[in-house]
Structure formats: structure tokens, C-alpha cells
Amino acid sequence: MDLESLHCDVLVIGGGAAASRAAVEAAGLGAKVLVCDRGRVGRGGSSFTCGGGTAAAFGHSQADGPERHAAETLERGGGINSPELVEVLAKEAPGEVAFLESIGLVYAKTPEGLYRQNRGLGQLIPRNCTPKGNGAALVKALVKEAAWRGARFLDRVRAVKLLSLDGRAVGAACLDLSGQRSLAIEAKAVVLAAGSATGLYPGSSAAYPGFGDAFRMGSDLGLKLANMEFLEFTFVPVVGGRLTSVGGSTQLTDRGAGFVNALGQDLRTLHDIGPTGLTRAAVTKAIWLEEKAGRGPVSLDLTPITEAAWREWESAGHPFLAFLKAANGSDRRRAKIPLAVALHCHLGGLPIDPWGQTAAPGLLAAGETATGLHGALRLGGNAIAECLVFGRRAGLAAARLAGSAKDPKARVWESLARDGIGQAIHGLAGPKQTSPEKIEKLIAQTRDLAGETLGPVREAGGLTKAVREFERLLDLANSLSTGRIGPLGRLLDLRGLALTGLLSAQAALARKESLGVHFRSDSPHLAPGEAG
Numbered sequence: 001m002d003l004e005s006l007h008c009d010v011l012v013i014g015g016g017a018a019a020s021r022a023a024v025e026a027a028g029l030g031a032k033v034l035v036c037d038r039g040r041v042g043r044g045g046s047s048f049t050c051g052g053g054t055a056a057a058f059g060h061s062q063a064d065g066p067e068r069h070a071a072e073t074l075e076r077g078g079g080i081n082s083p084e085l086v087e088v089l090a091k092e093a094p095g096e097v098a099f100l101e102s103i104g105l106v107y108a109k110t111p112e113g114l115y116r117q118n119r120g121l122g123q124l125i126p127r128n129c130t131p132k133g134n135g136a137a138l139v140k141a142l143v144k145e146a147a148w149r150g151a152r153f154l155d156r157v158r159a160v161k162l163l164s165l166d167g168r169a170v171g172a173a174c175l176d177l178s179g180q181r182s183l184a185i186e187a188k189a190v191v192l193a194a195g196s197a198t199g200l201y202p203g204s205s206a207a208y209p210g211f212g213d214a215f216r217m218g219s220d221l222g223l224k225l226a227n228m229e230f231l232e233f234t235f236v237p238v239v240g241g242r243l244t245s246v247g248g249s250t251q252l253t254d255r256g257a258g259f260v261n262a263l264g265q266d267l268r269t270l271h272d273i274g275p276t277g278l279t280r281a282a283v284t285k286a287i288w289l290e291e292k293a294g295r296g297p298v299s300l301d302l303t304p305i306t307e308a309a310w311r312e313w314e315s316a317g318h319p320f321l322a323f324l325k326a327a328n329g330s331d332r333r334r335a336k337i338p339l340a341v342a343l344h345c346h347l348g349g350l351p352i353d354p355w356g357q358t359a360a361p362g363l364l365a366a367g368e369t370a371t372g373l374h375g376a377l378r379l380g381g382n383a384i385a386e387c388l389v390f391g392r393r394a395g396l397a398a399a400r401l402a403g404s405a406k407d408p409k410a411r412v413w414e415s416l417a418r419d420g421i422g423q424a425i426h427g428l429a430g431p432k433q434t435s436p437e438k439i440e441k442l443i444a445q446t447r448d449l450a451g452e453t454l455g456p457v458r459e460a461g462g463l464t465k466a467v468r469e470f471e472r473l474l475d476l477a478n479s480l481s482t483g484r485i486g487p488l489g490r491l492l493d494l495r496g497l498a499l500t501g502l503l504s505a506q507a508a509l510a511r512k513e514s515l516g517v518h519f520r521s522d523s524p525h526l527a528p529g530e531a532g
Contacts, residue, residue, distance in 0.1 A: 077375020120380020
């Protein structure tokens with residue numbers, strides 16, 4: 001394979017809400033934008049299959065507003081969030097919902113013409129605006145707008161390594177999975193919005209899980225990742241004994257759905273989860289403990305939902321309705337849906353400033369790749385709001401950087417030769433040739449280790465084992481090589497997962513107290529009742 005080159009002002013790596021929002025903004029400012037994704041732009045990652053609920057304090061209720069939204073976000077986050085990032089999110093989220101509506105997204109409205117808002121998990125005041133068609137419709141609208149503004153999309157082009165000159169990000173070395181070729185994409189600014197590593201755990205809520213590409217590339221560039229102990233779990237349906245990656249079940253809790261164990265006992269009563277403590281972390285921890293105690297499966301009890309609430313939800317055309325119909329037929333409204341714990345997202349990642357700037361000049365990050373906003377626990381609805389607000393800001397900042405940056409073309413090839421990226425992209429980085437079967441076996445071992453040691457409840461012995469074993473797996477992954485693109489992609493998956501597992505285990509072992517989504521069974525809560 002020959003190494004070919006492409007040129008742009010702004011390279012956006014990723015294909016979800018944050019990446020497409022960045023592309024919209026950068027292209028709208030006149031920048032030449034390329035968007036590359038390992039799958040199909042707008043179809044992969046978590047955004048496409050999520051509920052799409054966006055926390056935005058429009059102030060429809062006198063009790064709500066950006067100040068209240070910010071205060072709840074900081075409280076739920078255990079006080080370790082960045083107040084500056086939180087303030088930006090709370091102030092700008094309503095404008096993002098209005099922008100999406102202006103480009104064709106449809107939101108449910110009240111008879112008075114106000115946005116119909118539901119209460120996301122952890123929210124004290126309902127402020128989630130959910131578009132008709134949910135996450136899929138949201139991302140499709142952004143991709144369409146980005147294309148209209150001139151952005152170009154490269155599907156099945158996987159970024160392998162960030163290129164840098166004098167410490168500044170100037171593009172990425174990539175694999176074109178369709179054309180079986182290597183690419184060097186040269187750029188004046190790079191937006192890294194490639195999600196996290198939801199594929200680390202045996203079960204994921206994302207139909208298209210991530211494998212830590214962004215974490216691995218940032219780490220390879222010498223950047224430090226933060227808050228990696230905070231892995232957010234959620235609950236997903238189980239059909240025919242198999243976990244189903246489908247979003248939307250959390251939206252039913254605000255409409256009256258409850259949680260019961262195999263004995264019919266209410267989990268909120270058993271685990272003392274009051275109305276203000278109904279967070280995703282509290283529920284998943286309770287499900288985990290019930291399973292370990294032999295009182296599983298835990299089910300989502302839909303029977304308390306009123307006919308009026310069903311009609312209101314069905315009007316939105318949520319994809320979870322199709323799942324209910326397929327699983328339970330005409331009795332879907334009276335169903336009890338078995339649940340399983342699955343990895344939902346990472347709250348850790350690359351630290352950013354309010355414009356998405358990382359510690360590396362020329363490299364911006366947004367969405368699940370970045371960290372600092374959520375702290376120890378994410379308030380419901382803040383994930384998509386984060387993608388929109390900071391995706392826009394990263395795209396704007398990238399376009400501005402591109403306008404003032406020197407053209408890197410003349411020296412990118414020097415960087416390629418110096419860093420040996422040409423060899424790395426062909427899978428020759430490690431001395432030991434391996435087989436696809438060996439790689440798949442190691443990926444399974446990595447995920448099983450995460451399932452055993454990095455779940456909703458952790459303890460020192462398991463975390464110590466996790467650090468030791470993830471180190472071994474990462475060292476082994478870095479020593480292996482393969483000469484073909486298909487197996488090379490899976491080898492990169494292994495490296496990303498092993499690195500993410502190691503960083504998460506090290507951080508979880510170091511944080512001895514429980515906080516937010518990080519629960520240590522061998523240590524007391526730091527702030528009981530506040531962040532978890």
C-alpha cells in the first residue's frame with residue numbers, strides 16, 4: 001500500500017453529534033473541512049442510537065434557568081467539575097436546541113408552544129428536550145447541514161495516529177478501510193471527537209461501541225488523560241437471554257416506570273433511592289447488587305405508566321417503542337422488561353478549556369473524548385448538550401486557528417519519516433507477528449477483565465489485579481503486529497481497550513473513596529447522597 005495525502009483546513013475525527021456539530025460550525029465559517037470516521041459518518045458511536053434528550057434550561061418554569069442547571073450539574077458531579085465549563089453548557093444549551101430546530105429537527109411542544117421537557121435521571125427539574133426521531137434524527141440533521149455548508153465526509157477512514165510538528169497537531173495518519181490504502185491527512189487544526197471506549201465492558205448501551213481510538217491517539221501524542229475512574233453504567237433490556245443495545249429506557253422513569261427484582265420488590269425502597277437520588281449510578285449499582293445477591297433479574301416495570309403518559313411518549317415516535325412491540329407484542333404497556341448493566345459512557349478523557357483546546361496546540365476535543373464538564377457523575381441530558389455546545393465551540397476555534405496557522409504541507413512528510421508512522425500504519429510497529437484469532441482472544445480477555453474488576457462496584461483487590469493484568473495485555477498488544485488492514489484494525493482496538501482499562505484501573509485504585517459513578521465497596525462515600 002502506498003501512502004497518499006489529503007489536505008484541509010480543519011480535520012474532524014469522529015462521526016457523532018460532537019463531530020458533526022464541529023463540522024457544521026467550521027464549514028460555516030469558510031474552512032475547508034474533512035470529517036473522517038471508522039464507520040459511516042452520522043451512523044456510528046453512541047449518538048446515533050441514543051434517546052437524544054438534551055438538557056436545556058429555557059426557564060419555562062420559574063424555578064429553572066441556566067443558574068439552576070449549572071448548580072445541579074456541579075452538585076451531581078461531586079464538586080470536581082470545571083465551573084467554567086459548566087457555566088458555558090448551562091448558558092448555551094438552549095441556543096443549541098433552537099439551532100437544531102432551525103435546521104429541521106422537530107421537537108414536541110405544549111399547547112402553549114413551549115418545548116415539552118421531561119425529567120432526565122438525576123434532574124430535579126424537567127429540562128430534557130427530546131427530538132422526534134431521537135439521536136438518529138439529531139445526527140442526521142447535523143450531517144446534512146455540514147454537507148450543505150461544504151464539509152466533506154470520509155466514511156470508513158480510521159485515524160491511527162495524530163501527526164505533530166514542533167508539538168502542534170497538524171493532521172492524522174489514517175487507514176482507508178474501503179480502499180485498502182494508507183492516508184496522511186494534513187490539517188491546520190484537528191478536532192478529536194471520536195468518542196470513548198464503550199467496547200471495554202462486556203455489555204454496552206451503544207449499538208456501535210468505541211474502542212478508545214481517541215484516548216490512544218491522545219496518549220501517543222503525550223497528553224495526559226483525567227477522570228478515568230469514572231465509567232458511567234446504565235441499564236438496557238435483555239431479550240432471549242441477550243443484552244440489547246437500545247436507547248430510551250431511561251425516558252420511561254420520568255413517566256412512572258419502576259424497578260423490581262425477581263421477588264417483586266421495589267429497588268428504590270430496598271436501596272433507599274429517594275426522588276432526588278434517582279440517578280443512573282444509583283440504579284445501576286442497585287441492579288448490580290441485586291444480581292450478586294441472587295435476586296435477579298431486575299426488571300423495568302412499565303405497569304405504573306398511565307395511558308396519557310403512553311400517548312404523549314408514543315407521539316414522539318421513539319425507537320424504544322419498536323423494541324417493546326417486538327419483544328412483548330400488544331402487551332408492551334403492561335410489560336416487565338428484564339434489565340442488564342451495560343457501559344454507557346466514560347466521563348474521563350482529554351482535559352479541555354471552554355473552547356475545546358487540549359494541552360496540544362492545534363488539537364481540540366469535544367464530546368465523550370473530552371473531560372471536565374461532568375465531574376464524578378453526569379446529570380441526565382448533559383451528554384448531548386455537551387456534544388452540541390462544545391462541538392460548536394471546538395469547530396469555531398478550529399476554524400479560527402486554521403485561518404491564522406501556517407500551511408504544514410512542506411514538513412508533514414518529514415514528520416512521517418521521523419516518527420515511523422508509515423511503518424505503524426502498515427502494522428509493523430511490534431516485533432511479533434500474530435494471527436486474527438489471537439487478537440480476538442486477547443480482546444475477549446480484556447473485556448472479561450473489565451467486567452470482573454471495573455463494574456459499578458469496585459474493591460482494592462480486584463483493582464490491583466486489574467492494573468497488573470491490563471499492563472500485561474497492553475505490553476503484549478504493543479509487541480504484536482499484523483500485515484493486513486483487517487487484523488490491524490482489531491489490533492488497534494485491542495491497544496485502545498487495554499490502555500483505557502489500565503488508565504481506568506489505576507485511577508480507580510488511587511481514588512479510595514466512593515464518589516459519583518465510582519463506588520468502592522471497601523471505602524465510605526465522600527459525599528453521601530450528593531454524587532451517587
